[in-house]
Amino acid sequence: MTETVNRPTAAAAQGAPAWWAVISMTLGVFGLVTAEFLPVSLLTPMADDLQITEGLAGQAMSTTAILALITSLLTATVTRSIDRRYVLLGFSVLLTISNIMVATAPSFVVLLAGRVLLGIALGGFWTMSAATVMRLVPEKSIPRALSILFSGVSAATIFAAPLGSYLGDVIGWRDVFLLASLLGVLALVVQFLTLPKMPPRGRATLRTLVEVISRPRMKFGLFSLVLIITGHFALFTYVRPFLENITGVATAGVSGILLGFGLANFIGTYVGGALVARSLRMTIALMPMIMGLAGIGMVSIQGAIVPTTVLVAIWGMAFGGVPVAWSTWITRTVPDEAESGGGLLVAGFQLAIATGSGVGGLLFDASGALGVFTIAGMLLVGASIIVTLGLRTSPVPATEQA
Template structure:
């Protein structure tokens, strides 16, 4: 294993923003089927359930790519690897736009998953090579703000473009965004020769580092708690908050804005205290969830609680990506891969758990149990999860 390399003297902010654009493009493409499922299924002659597998195969491919990218690309310049993932985004979107059948559509979504998981797993590690150590939290928060912006923009924009010009044209637009991203990255990303010696066994070695496995367990609990809630946000807003369809659309949009603000705020909070950021975000989400379920807060009170939840979750991806790179700075890409796998598996587990709880007792049960899980995860993180300080990379 090689020593961690010296940190850069100055910050390459243009390169950081090119990575944020890359994350935005990849997540936008991932989310598009959610708003285009009905016309896609109708034109391809399949059920919406079958067309919905376009989301599933992307998530599975992202998990595998997150695990394998560091080891399979260990001898390749990181700039070329990142540019390659952006090319996969373009190719996937173009071929989905002309897909003649469901099989071709799903295969191209697998390509997108490979790009998404690989890009995400490398993002925090690459940020360490673009800015000085003290600025890494801010850089990572900017990069991951691409997730929040995609959450806000992708579904309503996809739905609008789909109605205006058809679902295939929407994927062509995603390919166009990929081309813009590729050009931006070509001009801004510096050469980054590979430095670590990651192999498949490295993943197991990283997981066995003192405190790393426990931290991943805490991260899983936070994400499972959130995605059990988020899967049922619409029935919660309709049945508990009592919003109509127009109010629902507006509130989901504002939830996304709060999420974006939380992502940027976390970059600042991380410079003060990593442990505080890791523990505070699930604590706030847990309080919001329990209050929605158990406190008669009135419509304005419920809206404030939902916005608090969105604000808090905005900091989660940023905080855990920073935690992983600080815990194992010498194998930051492998650590990032494990974070991606944890998040993707937690999305599936959270949605499944939320479904079971919803069947047992409806929205109130989902929010009550998830709130307890989130508060328990906050306590575990505050008491047991290691939170190393910044270290200069010498």
């Protein structure tokens, strides 16, 4: 075991996947996504404590997303001469500092500063994660390694929303963020012990990003992705106020419903993987349609707890397949530029998160949760139709990659 941990590069080169290093990456993803999504379940107490509106508190999500977007585009270029091991460890350090700053923030401004650091860590780590995993395992093991990586997202969804809501009611939202900082410490320690030295590869520059995004299929695909993720996060950021104000669910009930969302999301990751194996195009189009109809359905019933709980679970399961499907799409579309393509994918996600949570906050303050869920649901249905009509998902021939 010691030899495997200390020499994962050699092991991978000989065909033996460095699974401990992959697990350390998964822990990093788990800690980052948990920190990113905690405001969803703690929005109300955060707003009350800081004496701001829930719509303004929701900007803690959009601020992180904006910085993650910028970082995802610049990471490969700015760090192109630095060993990837040290870059990843640095992002885990930022994750820990960010959570401590948020937990001790005396004002909304300081809280936003902490979320800025999280955005830098999130965008950078996500940009490098898929490309790093591809260096830790032989080619035949990449699909399995990526599935393990994405399981960190699903696990964070289970942890951040329901457990964050429950613990926030028991120990306070600030202590929840302190606990999240321990996840950063755990990820840092395991990464330090297992990640090998990984000298940078390729010629990552801003010009490379421009070249990749100019390739056939990329612009339309990223536009479609942004529409889908925008709709999802407009719903997700304000799901707690919807459940409390429209459905009339108490805090304990919110935790239970969000737990159902997280568990369904975890299952949806594997369901999505199975569907991708059958038809990537169908999977990419079907998921937002289900999510949109679930959101519109929640608006139409306005208060029935059991149907709302079921619809939230259906929505969570559908979203579980989205990252799997779109990551598969990017590997088929720009297989020769994994890190740059991954950066663009992360940028698309973060732009959509910022748009969804930011515009959702404006809608929430103007028309309440019903307005947010109605418009977001319609956007998701529209995105599904757009994908069905125009997205190409077949592998790009080698002659079209340059």
